[in-house]
Amino acid sequence: MKIGYARVSTAAQDSSIQVDLLVKEGIDRDRVYVDHGISGRQTHRPGLDNAINAAREGDVFCVTKLDRLSRPPGIFTKR
Numbered sequence: 001m002k003i004g005y006a007r008v009s010t011a012a013q014d015s016s017i018q019v020d021l022l023v024k025e026g027i028d029r030d031r032v033y034v035d036h037g038i039s040g041r042q043t044h045r046p047g048l049d050n051a052i053n054a055a056r057e058g059d060v061f062c063v064t065k066l067d068r069l070s071r072p073p074g075i076f077t078k079r
Helices: 016-024 046-054
Strands: 002-008 032-036 060-062
Touching: 002 016, 002 046, 016 032, 032 046
Parallel strands: 002 032, 002 060
Antiparallel strands: none
16 A cells, blocks of 8 residues: 655645645555644654554555655755
8 A cells, every 4th residue: 555645844835736746646645644834854743643653564655755754954954
């Protein structure tokens, strides 16, 4: 089974483009988990927690871009 995860950093942003891309890849819409208004640096992300908890051995975990999953410290900061 495929599990999808989408994240937008601000509540004003729209996650529908990410969700639509994941659905086009064959992921059931009810298997796409979303976090709205949460930075990738946050450790508490309910949508990500639910996606991980839904995944079982052999499942495929999908995101549209790796930066939707995580933001490594220091890489995306202004200097």
